[in-house]
Amino acid sequence: MFKKLKINLWLMFCLIWIVSFLAVGVNAQGAEQDFIPQRIVSLGSYLTEGLFLLSVEDSIVGVTTYCNRPPEAQQKEKAGSIVEVNIEKVISLQPDLILTTPLTNAKAKSKLKQIGLNIVDFDQVKDFSQICEQFVKLGSIVNKSAEAKKIVKDAADQVKVLNQGILNKPKQKVFIQVGTKPLFTMNKEFFVNDMIKLAGGVNIAENASNGIYSREKVVALNPDIIIIASMGLTAEDEKQIWMRYQTINAVKNNKIYCIDPNIICNPIPNNFVNTLGLMIGFLHEDKEDGN
Secondary structure: OOHHHHHHHHHHHHHHHHHHHHHEEEEOOOOOOOOOOOEEEOHHHHHHHHHHOOOHHEEEEEEEEOOOOOHHHHHHOOEEEEOEEEEHHHHHOOOOEEEEEOOOOHHHHHHHHOOOOOOEEEOOOOHHHHHHHHHHHHHOOOOOOOHHHHHHHHHHHHHHHHOOOOOOOOEEEEEEOEEEEOOOOOOOHHHHHHHHHHHEEEEEOOOOOOOOOOOOHHHHHHOOEEEOOOOHHHHHHHHHHOOOOOHHHHOOOOOOOOOOOOHHHOOOOHHHHHHHHHHHHHHOOHHHHHO
Protein backbone atom coordinates (compact mmCIF):
# COMPACT_ATOMS: atom_id res chain seq x y z
CA MET A 1 0.00 0.00 0.00
CA PHE A 2 2.85 2.38 0.86
CA LYS A 3 4.49 1.60 -2.48
CA LYS A 4 1.23 2.33 -4.29
CA LEU A 5 0.93 5.66 -2.45
CA LYS A 6 4.43 6.62 -3.49
CA ILE A 7 3.60 5.86 -7.14
CA ASN A 8 0.41 7.93 -6.93
CA LEU A 9 2.29 10.86 -5.42
CA TRP A 10 4.92 10.58 -8.10
CA LEU A 11 2.26 10.55 -10.83
CA MET A 12 0.59 13.60 -9.25
CA PHE A 13 3.91 15.42 -9.17
CA CYS A 14 4.48 14.62 -12.85
CA LEU A 15 0.99 15.81 -13.74
CA ILE A 16 1.51 19.10 -11.86
CA TRP A 17 4.85 19.61 -13.57
CA ILE A 18 3.38 18.96 -17.05
CA VAL A 19 0.48 21.33 -16.44
CA SER A 20 2.84 24.00 -15.13
CA PHE A 21 5.11 23.59 -18.15
CA LEU A 22 2.21 23.93 -20.56
CA ALA A 23 0.96 27.00 -18.69
CA VAL A 24 4.36 28.64 -18.85
CA GLY A 25 5.09 27.84 -22.45
CA VAL A 26 8.30 28.36 -24.39
CA ASN A 27 8.75 31.06 -26.99
CA ALA A 28 10.61 30.80 -30.26
CA GLN A 29 13.90 31.78 -28.65
CA GLY A 30 13.56 29.15 -25.92
CA ALA A 31 12.85 31.69 -23.16
CA GLU A 32 10.03 30.88 -20.76
CA GLN A 33 7.03 33.19 -21.02
CA ASP A 34 4.29 32.59 -18.46
CA PHE A 35 2.10 35.52 -19.52
CA ILE A 36 1.68 37.32 -22.82
CA PRO A 37 -0.55 40.38 -22.44
CA GLN A 38 -3.38 40.77 -24.92
CA ARG A 39 -4.97 43.99 -23.62
CA ILE A 40 -2.46 46.65 -22.62
CA VAL A 41 -3.10 50.11 -21.23
CA SER A 42 0.02 52.27 -21.62
CA LEU A 43 0.22 55.34 -19.37
CA GLY A 44 3.50 56.62 -20.79
CA SER A 45 4.08 58.07 -24.26
CA TYR A 46 7.51 56.46 -24.57
CA LEU A 47 6.09 53.09 -23.51
CA THR A 48 3.40 53.39 -26.17
CA GLU A 49 6.00 54.29 -28.78
CA GLY A 50 8.10 51.34 -27.64
CA LEU A 51 5.16 48.94 -28.00
CA PHE A 52 4.62 50.11 -31.57
CA LEU A 53 8.33 49.72 -32.25
CA LEU A 54 8.05 46.13 -31.05
CA SER A 55 5.04 45.57 -33.35
CA VAL A 56 2.55 44.72 -30.60
CA GLU A 57 0.27 47.70 -31.26
CA ASP A 58 -2.73 45.39 -31.73
CA SER A 59 -2.53 44.57 -28.04
CA ILE A 60 -2.81 48.22 -26.98
CA VAL A 61 -6.34 49.09 -25.84
CA GLY A 62 -5.65 52.37 -24.06
CA VAL A 63 -3.08 55.19 -24.00
CA THR A 64 -2.71 58.75 -22.68
CA THR A 65 -3.71 61.96 -24.39
CA TYR A 66 0.01 62.63 -24.90
CA CYS A 67 0.67 59.40 -26.81
CA ASN A 68 1.00 60.76 -30.34
CA ARG A 69 3.96 58.81 -31.70
CA PRO A 70 3.56 57.12 -34.06
CA PRO A 71 0.43 58.88 -35.41
CA GLU A 72 -1.51 55.61 -35.18
CA ALA A 73 -1.27 55.83 -31.39
CA GLN A 74 -3.70 58.74 -31.47
CA GLN A 75 -6.45 56.38 -32.62
CA LYS A 76 -6.31 54.35 -29.40
CA GLU A 77 -8.77 54.87 -26.53
CA LYS A 78 -7.66 57.54 -24.06
CA ALA A 79 -7.23 56.40 -20.44
CA GLY A 80 -5.80 59.60 -18.95
CA SER A 81 -2.97 62.10 -19.24
CA ILE A 82 0.69 61.73 -18.28
CA VAL A 83 -0.17 62.23 -14.61
CA GLU A 84 -3.90 61.76 -14.13
CA VAL A 85 -5.61 58.43 -14.73
CA ASN A 86 -9.27 57.88 -15.63
CA ILE A 87 -9.75 54.85 -13.43
CA GLU A 88 -13.28 54.12 -14.68
CA LYS A 89 -12.06 54.22 -18.27
CA VAL A 90 -9.13 51.95 -17.49
CA ILE A 91 -11.43 49.40 -15.85
CA SER A 92 -13.85 49.51 -18.80
CA LEU A 93 -11.00 48.63 -21.16
CA GLN A 94 -10.53 45.32 -19.26
CA PRO A 95 -6.73 45.38 -19.44
CA ASP A 96 -4.63 42.39 -18.49
CA LEU A 97 -1.61 44.70 -18.16
CA ILE A 98 -1.17 48.37 -17.24
CA LEU A 99 2.19 50.08 -17.84
CA THR A 100 2.93 53.09 -15.63
CA THR A 101 5.74 55.62 -15.22
CA PRO A 102 7.11 57.69 -12.29
CA LEU A 103 4.75 60.48 -13.37
CA THR A 104 1.61 58.35 -13.14
CA ASN A 105 -0.55 59.42 -10.20
CA ALA A 106 0.47 57.31 -7.19
CA LYS A 107 -3.05 57.16 -5.74
CA ALA A 108 -4.41 55.93 -9.04
CA LYS A 109 -1.75 53.23 -9.16
CA SER A 110 -2.70 52.14 -5.66
CA LYS A 111 -6.41 51.96 -6.50
CA LEU A 112 -5.79 49.94 -9.63
CA LYS A 113 -3.63 47.51 -7.65
CA GLN A 114 -6.33 47.19 -4.98
CA ILE A 115 -8.81 46.27 -7.67
CA GLY A 116 -6.45 43.48 -8.63
CA LEU A 117 -5.26 44.79 -11.97
CA ASN A 118 -1.81 43.84 -13.21
CA ILE A 119 0.57 46.84 -13.11
CA VAL A 120 4.19 47.07 -14.20
CA ASP A 121 5.91 50.32 -13.28
CA PHE A 122 8.88 51.75 -15.18
CA ASP A 123 11.45 53.87 -13.34
CA GLN A 124 12.98 57.15 -14.44
CA VAL A 125 16.07 56.53 -16.55
CA LYS A 126 19.28 58.51 -16.11
CA ASP A 127 21.36 57.44 -19.10
CA PHE A 128 21.43 55.51 -22.37
CA SER A 129 22.33 52.27 -20.61
CA GLN A 130 19.20 52.42 -18.45
CA ILE A 131 17.08 53.28 -21.51
CA CYS A 132 18.32 50.07 -23.11
CA GLU A 133 17.67 48.04 -19.97
CA GLN A 134 14.10 49.28 -19.73
CA PHE A 135 13.44 48.62 -23.40
CA VAL A 136 14.66 45.04 -23.02
CA LYS A 137 12.35 44.75 -20.00
CA LEU A 138 9.43 45.99 -22.10
CA GLY A 139 10.31 43.51 -24.84
CA SER A 140 10.40 40.67 -22.34
CA ILE A 141 6.97 41.60 -20.97
CA VAL A 142 5.35 41.42 -24.42
CA ASN A 143 7.26 38.32 -25.54
CA LYS A 144 9.53 40.26 -27.89
CA SER A 145 12.86 39.80 -26.15
CA ALA A 146 14.87 38.97 -29.26
CA GLU A 147 13.47 41.95 -31.17
CA ALA A 148 14.12 44.32 -28.25
CA LYS A 149 17.70 43.13 -27.85
CA LYS A 150 18.38 43.62 -31.55
CA ILE A 151 16.97 47.16 -31.46
CA VAL A 152 19.14 47.92 -28.42
CA LYS A 153 22.27 46.49 -30.05
CA ASP A 154 21.72 48.46 -33.24
CA ALA A 155 21.16 51.65 -31.23
CA ALA A 156 24.26 51.06 -29.10
CA ASP A 157 26.37 50.56 -32.24
CA GLN A 158 25.06 53.82 -33.72
CA VAL A 159 25.67 55.75 -30.49
CA LYS A 160 29.25 54.50 -30.43
CA VAL A 161 29.87 55.64 -34.01
CA LEU A 162 28.28 59.05 -33.40
CA ASN A 163 30.27 59.60 -30.22
CA GLN A 164 33.57 58.58 -31.78
CA GLY A 165 33.04 61.14 -34.51
CA ILE A 166 33.22 64.06 -32.07
CA LEU A 167 35.78 62.85 -29.52
CA ASN A 168 38.36 65.45 -30.61
CA LYS A 169 35.91 68.33 -30.95
CA PRO A 170 35.94 71.20 -28.46
CA LYS A 171 33.34 70.95 -25.69
CA GLN A 172 30.27 73.14 -26.03
CA LYS A 173 28.26 74.47 -23.08
CA VAL A 174 24.60 73.54 -23.45
CA PHE A 175 21.36 74.63 -21.81
CA ILE A 176 18.23 72.54 -22.37
CA GLN A 177 14.88 74.17 -21.68
CA VAL A 178 11.82 71.90 -21.33
CA GLY A 179 9.48 74.20 -19.40
CA THR A 180 8.61 77.87 -19.28
CA LYS A 181 6.72 78.88 -16.13
CA PRO A 182 8.82 78.18 -14.20
CA LEU A 183 11.86 77.84 -16.41
CA PHE A 184 12.69 74.13 -16.28
CA THR A 185 15.76 72.22 -17.41
CA MET A 186 17.31 68.77 -16.97
CA ASN A 187 20.08 67.99 -14.49
CA LYS A 188 22.12 64.80 -14.12
CA GLU A 189 19.04 62.89 -12.94
CA PHE A 190 17.71 62.94 -16.51
CA PHE A 191 18.97 60.89 -19.45
CA VAL A 192 19.31 64.04 -21.59
CA ASN A 193 22.38 64.90 -19.51
CA ASP A 194 24.03 61.72 -20.79
CA MET A 195 23.00 62.63 -24.32
CA ILE A 196 24.69 66.03 -24.03
CA LYS A 197 27.91 64.38 -22.87
CA LEU A 198 27.85 61.86 -25.73
CA ALA A 199 27.30 64.74 -28.16
CA GLY A 200 30.47 66.41 -26.91
CA GLY A 201 28.79 68.97 -24.72
CA VAL A 202 28.65 70.11 -21.11
CA ASN A 203 25.25 70.53 -19.50
CA ILE A 204 25.47 73.80 -17.56
CA ALA A 205 22.66 72.56 -15.28
CA GLU A 206 24.17 69.11 -14.65
CA ASN A 207 24.71 69.70 -10.93
CA ALA A 208 21.56 71.70 -10.26
CA SER A 209 19.59 70.44 -7.26
CA ASN A 210 16.43 70.18 -9.35
CA GLY A 211 15.04 71.16 -12.74
CA ILE A 212 13.84 74.64 -11.81
CA TYR A 213 16.33 77.19 -13.12
CA SER A 214 16.64 80.97 -13.54
CA ARG A 215 17.45 83.04 -16.59
CA GLU A 216 19.98 84.94 -14.52
CA LYS A 217 21.92 81.77 -13.87
CA VAL A 218 21.81 80.85 -17.56
CA VAL A 219 23.18 84.28 -18.45
CA ALA A 220 25.95 83.92 -15.86
CA LEU A 221 27.00 80.48 -17.14
CA ASN A 222 26.88 81.70 -20.75
CA PRO A 223 25.94 78.60 -22.79
CA ASP A 224 27.16 78.19 -26.37
CA ILE A 225 23.96 76.38 -27.31
CA ILE A 226 20.37 76.72 -26.10
CA ILE A 227 17.91 73.99 -27.03
CA ILE A 228 14.22 74.57 -26.39
CA ALA A 229 11.99 71.49 -26.28
CA SER A 230 8.54 73.02 -25.96
CA MET A 231 5.37 72.78 -27.99
CA GLY A 232 4.60 74.95 -31.01
CA LEU A 233 4.43 78.70 -30.52
CA THR A 234 5.72 78.44 -26.97
CA ALA A 235 9.15 77.43 -28.23
CA GLU A 236 9.36 80.30 -30.70
CA ASP A 237 8.17 82.75 -28.06
CA GLU A 238 10.87 81.51 -25.70
CA LYS A 239 13.49 81.89 -28.40
CA GLN A 240 12.53 85.54 -28.82
CA ILE A 241 12.85 86.05 -25.06
CA TRP A 242 16.37 84.60 -25.09
CA MET A 243 17.32 86.86 -28.00
CA ARG A 244 17.12 89.82 -25.63
CA TYR A 245 20.18 88.53 -23.73
CA GLN A 246 22.86 89.65 -26.16
CA THR A 247 25.79 88.70 -23.91
CA ILE A 248 25.05 84.97 -24.19
CA ASN A 249 27.21 83.14 -26.74
CA ALA A 250 24.22 81.17 -27.98
CA VAL A 251 22.45 84.43 -28.78
CA LYS A 252 25.47 86.15 -30.33
CA ASN A 253 26.13 83.17 -32.61
CA ASN A 254 22.47 82.41 -33.35
CA LYS A 255 22.70 79.00 -31.68
CA ILE A 256 19.20 78.70 -30.24
CA TYR A 257 17.26 75.70 -31.51
CA CYS A 258 13.62 74.67 -31.08
CA ILE A 259 12.92 70.94 -31.29
CA ASP A 260 9.96 68.61 -30.93
CA PRO A 261 9.78 67.66 -27.21
CA ASN A 262 8.63 64.17 -28.15
CA ILE A 263 11.98 63.25 -29.64
CA ILE A 264 13.95 64.39 -26.63
CA CYS A 265 11.55 63.32 -23.88
CA ASN A 266 10.69 59.79 -25.04
CA PRO A 267 13.47 57.53 -23.73
CA ILE A 268 13.57 54.64 -26.16
CA PRO A 269 16.75 53.54 -27.97
CA ASN A 270 16.00 54.74 -31.51
CA ASN A 271 14.81 58.14 -30.26
CA PHE A 272 18.02 58.53 -28.31
CA VAL A 273 20.10 57.83 -31.42
CA ASN A 274 18.13 60.20 -33.62
CA THR A 275 18.19 63.03 -31.08
CA LEU A 276 21.88 62.48 -30.37
CA GLY A 277 22.62 62.93 -34.07
CA LEU A 278 20.53 66.09 -34.12
CA MET A 279 22.31 67.44 -31.05
CA ILE A 280 25.74 66.71 -32.49
CA GLY A 281 24.73 68.79 -35.49
CA PHE A 282 23.73 71.67 -33.22
CA LEU A 283 26.97 71.54 -31.24
CA HIS A 284 29.49 71.00 -34.01
CA GLU A 285 27.99 72.15 -37.32
CA ASP A 286 30.57 74.94 -37.71
CA LYS A 287 33.47 73.05 -36.20
CA GLU A 288 34.15 70.27 -38.67
CA ASP A 289 37.67 68.91 -38.56
CA GLY A 290 38.47 71.04 -35.54
CA ASN A 291 37.85 74.38 -37.30
